[in-house]
Amino acid sequence: MQLTSPAFKTNAHRAMADAGLQKALGTAKGAFLQRRAAAVAALPEFEALRDIGRDIKNHTLANLDFYLEAFAAKVEAAGGVVHWCSTADEARATVLAICQDAGARTVTKGKSMISEELGINDHLEANGIAPIETDLGEYILQLRHEHPSHIIAPAFHLNREDWEADFRRAHTDLPADRVFAERRDILSEARTRLRAKFLAADVGITGANFLIAETGSSVIVTNEGNGDLTQTLPRVHIALASIEKVVPTLEDATSLLRLLARSATGQDFSVYTTFSTGPKRAPDLDGPAAYHVVLIDNGRSNMMGTEFQEMLRCIRCAACMNHCPVYGAIGGHAYGWVYPGPMGSVLTPSLAGIEKTANLPNASTFCGKCEAVCPVKIPLPKMMRHWREREFERHLTPSSMRRGLGVWGWFAKRPGMYRMATRIGVGALRLLGRGKGAFTSLPLAGGWTEGRDLPVPEGGTFMARYKAKQKQGRGK
Numbered sequence: 135m136q137l138t139s140p141a142f143k144t145n146a147h148r149a150m151a152d153a154g155l156q157k158a159l160g161t162a163k164g165a166f167l168q169r170r171a172a173a174v175a176a177l178p179e180f181e182a183l184r185d186i187g188r189d190i191k192n193h194t195l196a197n198l199d200f201y202l203e204a205f206a207a208k209v210e211a212a213g214g215v216v217h218w219c220s221t222a223d224e225a226r227a228t229v230l231a232i233c234q235d236a237g238a239r240t241v242t243k244g245k246s247m248i249s250e251e252l253g254i255n256d257h258l259e260a261n262g263i264a265p266i267e268t269d270l271g272e273y274i275l276q277l278r279h280e281h282p283s284h285i286i287a288p289a290f291h292l293n294r295e296d297w298e299a300d301f302r303r304a305h306t307d308l309p310a311d312r313v314f315a316e317r318r319d320i321l322s323e324a325r326t327r328l329r330a331k332f333l334a335a336d337v338g339i340t341g342a343n344f345l346i347a348e349t350g351s352s353v354i355v356t357n358e359g360n361g362d363l364t365q366t367l368p369r370v371h372i373a374l375a376s377i378e379k380v381v382p383t384l385e386d387a388t389s390l391l392r393l394l395a396r397s398a399t400g401q402d403f404s405v406y407t408t409f410s411t412g413p414k415r416a417p418d419l420d421g422p423a424a425y426h427v428v429l430i431d432n433g434r435s436n437m438m439g440t441e442f443q444e445m446l447r448c449i450r451c452a453a454c455m456n457h458c459p460v461y462g463a464i465g466g467h468a469y470g471w472v473y474p475g476p477m478g479s480v481l482t483p484s485l486a487g488i489e490k491t492a493n494l495p496n497a498s499t500f501c502g503k504c505e506a507v508c509p510v511k512i513p514l515p516k517m518m519r520h521w522r523e524r525e526f527e528r529h530l531t532p533s534s535m536r537r538g539l540g541v542w543g544w545f546a547k548r549p550g551m552y553r554m555a556t557r558i559g560v561g562a563l564r565l566l567g568r569g570k571g572a573f574t575s576l577p578l579a580g581g582w583t584e585g586r587d588l589p590v591p592e593g594g595t596f597m598a599r600y601k602a603k604q605k606q607g608r609g610k
């Protein structure tokens with residue numbers, strides 16, 4: 135997937151003017167928020183579980199080499215093969231080699247963001263192998279030649295009518311009187327059509343929500359059951375996973391699964407939670423003859439030991455983007471790479487470099503909601519602030535902003551001058567805006583007034599009012 139994050143502002147403007155996108159965002163976002171809130175309210179220990187989730191991930195990251203090696207040893211003991219890949223190129227070459235060794239012509243795929251990060255579909259297609267997405271949202275996007283705009287609901291940016299139109303366009307044999315009143319009607323039709331593909335596929339590729347060091351298992355969660363068919367029907371199963379997906383024990387995975395479903399879709403548990411341990415054994419009725427785990431670093435180990443290490447706790451639930459006012463206004467494609475929303479604004483610069491992605495950590499109001507809902511308590515605003523610091527240090531911020539920050543910094547270090555300057559500024563704005571109520575344009579504040587009005591200040595400065603309030607409080 136091509137990086138278009140440098141065009142974030144243009145993308146965002148386009149997204150805000152797209153009526154269809156705005157309708158889709160409003161519908162989907164509301165549903166996610168309500169369901170999560172209800173699921174959290176119904177579980178009294180949810181807050182305690184968040185602490186447990188954070189601690190499990192912190193402990194694992196602190197001992198990552200140990201748990202990865204333990205996991206790999208268990209996979210191999212169960213008859214599987216582990217491939218260690220430092221870069222995206224290595225991972226793509228590894229997946230292709232496994233498919234070619236299996237003589238694969240078609241490959242079914244479960245939803246996997248790491249597969250998007252690696253560009254697996256394009257690579258397979260370029261080498262004569264047809265990848266078939268089996269998650270309904272991904273299936274529709276494949277028909278549209280688009281990438282996901284959300285990490286758990288790939289077609290978040292589409293309305294039901296779009297789904298239906300694309301589906302009909304791709305399946306011209308559908309009778310015109312076939313009614314699709316709900317998404318689930320399309321799902322059931324897609325299932326029927328995909329069945330033959332599941333049976334014919336030579337290789338199945340899935341992601342992994344977790345890898346369990348204790349047992350050597352990979353875990354995936356889905357609501358459509360497509361992941362199970364992808365990994366059990368073909369002769370070869372490839373599980374793609376980035377290195378931070380490992381957790382120590384089955385019990386740890388279970389604790390995180392309880393957080394994941396509630397935070398993601400507001401379910402107590404996803405409809406299907408599937409554990410895969412090695413290839414098919416003698417008494418098994420189903421399962422692949424060969425089982426491969428492709429472990430991918432692709433920049434994660436560079437985050438270890440830095441102020442961005444905590445980002446590796448992420449369990450990809452999407453709660454942060456579902457609650458983000460910026461994501462809610464522009465959707466996922468505007469972020470210009472695989473991972474949108476607040477988690478993407480931290481992770482994308484870590485993986486793709488701040489030089490190309492400096493817009494992203496600035497795409498935040500710092501309202502703090504992302505951190506407040508994150509099931510593993512990742513301090514996303516703090517990390518976006520760190521990226522802004524690095525952006526400033528590397529002279530990537532526009533010179534006008536640097537000059538502005540320089541002036542602000544000079545005053546901020548001199549509280550007396552700062553108070554006097556803000557008093558003068560507020561007084562001047564009050565004078566200029568007399569009788570107006572709000573400024574619709576203002577020199578040096580065009581970036582603000584282009585999208586919203588700036589109210590004319592009333593009363594004193596914030597500091598003066600804060601001081602008065604404190605005095606009042608002491609007087610009581």
Ligand code: SF4
Pocket residue numbers: 397447448449450451452453454455477504507508509510511512
């Ligand atoms: S950062 Fe937190 S809230 Fe966002 S996707 Fe990751 S785990 Fe979920």
